[in-house]
Amino acid sequence: MTEQVSAAELWDTRYRESERIWSGNPNKALVREVSDVEPGTALDLGCGEGADAVWLARRGWSVTATDVSQVALDRAAGHAAEENVGDRIDWQWHDLAVSFPEGAFDLVSTHFLHSHGEMPRERILRTAAGAVSPGGTLLIVGHSGRPTWEVPPDFDVELPASKDVLAALELAPGEWEVQVCEEHERPHPAPDGSPGMWVDAVVKVRRR
Structure with missing residues (x-):
């Protein structure tokens, strides 16, 4: 069994555990950081059930959305059809450790691109930076x-x-403007219902 198939099977199994894994709402950091950005072309890496891609499409973005789970992509496409934005989103299956969507984009966004097993996250994020058009934005949100x-x-x-x-992005000096590099606390209850907190790392950079 190849690593690519293993990653797909792992996440397909995760998504089959429930009819919906995530809330169906866009990530708060995306809404906070992108609401004032002029719509253009967007790339959503690790789109899951598609809430971020649908939110972007509803705001006028032309979106390419990718995930390693075909189960998640099928579910995301159904969500987009329900919201009447299916024609604005190109759903693509990729194991980002092996392949990457073609093209350049005004916005490249990835939220919580973490996975069990081996995944070259830093290399993937550097590839994501390379896919940002001049004047475009890279938004990375993950657990800290x-x-x-x-x-x-x-x-x-x-x-x-x-x-x-x-630092791991290894951005060329003078080519990028760092707009956000900070942590945000987010309430998240423990499995037993007791209070808890996640801290998210948010990085937003603009290619000059």
């Missing part, structure tokens, strides 16, 4: 450390701070 209630960790994956995400 473990949730307050997770002891011990339930999976082994690096969850870097925003400054480390930015």
